[in-house]
Amino acid sequence: MKLYSNLVIAVTFRRLLFFQSDPMAVVYTKGRDGTLQEIGRTEVVLNSLNPKWITKHAVTYHFEVVQTLVFCVYDVDTQFHNLDVKVNAYLNL
Numbered sequence: 001m002k003l004y005s006n007l008v009i010a011v012t013f014r015r016l017l018f019f020q021s022d023p024m025a026v027v028y029t030k031g032r033d034g035t036l037q038e039i040g041r042t043e044v045v046l047n048s049l050n051p052k053w054i055t056k057h058a059v060t061y062h063f064e065v066v067q068t069l070v071f072c073v074y075d076v077d078t079q080f081h082n083l084d085v086k087v088n089a090y091l092n093l
Contacts, residue, residue: 002062002063003062003063003064004060004061004062004063005060005061005063006058006059006060006061007058007059007060007061008056008057008058008059009027009056009057009058009059009069010053010056011025011027011042011053011057011071012050012051012052012053013025013050013051013073014050019049020047020048020049021047021048021049021075022044022045022046022047022048022075022076023044023045023048023051023073023074023075023076024041024042024043024044024045024073024074024076025041025042025051025053025071025072025073025074026038026040026041026042026071026072026073026074027039027040027041027057027069027070027071028069028070028071028072029059029067029068029069029070030068030069030070036070039057039059039069040055040057041055042054042055043055044076
């Protein structure tokens, strides 16, 4: 019998950068082969040093199984917020 629990993840950052940005967070799971699979992304918070995103992401946590989550934050030009994150500036945090 496999044990699991459903979790909800909320993302927030403090003092993201020294300049205002339009940040968006993307949450990934990392597979055993190193590939990333996107779980979800937050909304873009305009002109913020300390973004508090409203969007939450559901994850199924399997007990006694290593599950790696990767959080990436991007500075987004608002017209590109629904596009592939490669077109947005990655904020190396």
